[in-house]
Amino acid sequence: MDRRQLEEAFFKGLMIASTVIIVGILFAILAVVLLKGAPLLSLSMLTQTPKGGYYLGKGGGILNAIIGSLYLAFGATFLSFIIAFPIALYLQEYARNRFASFVRLSLDILWGVPSIVYGAFGFTIMLYLGLRACLLGGIIVLTLLMLPIMTRAMDEVMRMVPHELRETSYAVGSTRLEALLRVVSRQALPGILTAVLLAFGRGIGDAASILFTAGYTDHIPHSLFDPAASLPLAVFFLLGTPLPEVQERAYAAAVILLVIILSTSVISRLLTTKWTKFVIK
Template structure:
């Protein structure tokens, strides 16, 4: 007769094998996309790609240096707006949100998360672009920030809720104020998860095209100010991929590879920074 210990041992191995298999299956599409984009995009990457402006249609050569810089500006602008507001909202929902206002905020965040990005672009176009009477980097940053905000807020709330209440109670018992407890104990414990949520939000907006078509539009020149039109990699990928020219298709694949690399590099750097803050844990 098979012992209960033997059954548990083999059942544990069976379930572990299933989880490893499921993880491998989930990684196949991701690896396939990364490899395919790398193979198609690498031939387009050269010094000219990173330093020169786009050429006119039909002319060989040129690069997307203005789009790379424009994408960085738009993402930084969106992050500068959405991250502080989203993290503070998440802190309120996790630590103080036990009333009707918190319920409404959570509901609005959940609804806003599911709103198509093109609707956000249209709203910002109606409220910001028409008011300024021009397309601008500022309008594009606001549109991306609106998309990021609910993702950051809800992920921050969930990460803070995972921090054991015993840590809060210990800090308060030692005489720390609630604000000091949240800042030095709760936020520090949940920093890795908060950073991960922020990076997921940045990755989400980095590839958005529809909102930028209504707000920042596009430009063939270097950025000159936040109140002017600005180039971006997603818009150039969309524009170039729909043309019949092979040179532009090649540049579109190169732009896609650069965009993916930027997102991966930012995620890795943020995780390493969070790990260092947590003392290498």
């Protein structure tokens, strides 16, 4: 074996090793969190709000955080869809090249903005408007966080739709809006769905942006102006408590969060394959 082959074998070995390590770490994270947390899950954890002394080891659950997180994530997903979908459509057909690349760049930058900055900025605005930490504030800040993710993901799938389809639709007399809504969107439907679920997953897992804006409470929010608890912050705050048996509840909260996120990604995969049937190839 000459030096070249030795070098080849050496680097190939390194590559396989690093791939195995990276995949191994993923499994290690999932395994540790699931194994530690799953035995601690109980029905009361899922169905009750914290009772008095919950943070000192007394009974109750984290229903407040589960409901709060779902309110926040669904609210923000809905709002950002309303904003993201028109932007993605606009970028396809109406925007001139220059303007489109400017919008794309600006959204890409927004995608990279740390979520703590969204949180700080959002809270500053809320103070200016005289709002306290509340569900609405959390939803709005999460919307800002999800918007670039959802828009860019939708934009990318819509760009993949062949131009001929649009032209065919113009040829039979449709307006640009009709072509976009009835042809392009329908073609890109599986991808649009993936974009929505991707943003949902990001939103429900984010903690730093809602730390100040949504607050934390032991109660289930009844209006948009009540503070709302959330799962990521439940993990964070429970871990920060002094008693080990209360800290363990954080593991269970993390399992609930992981299960929601993993099932979102599985659902997204399943629906994508199912809906792809309707796409003209």
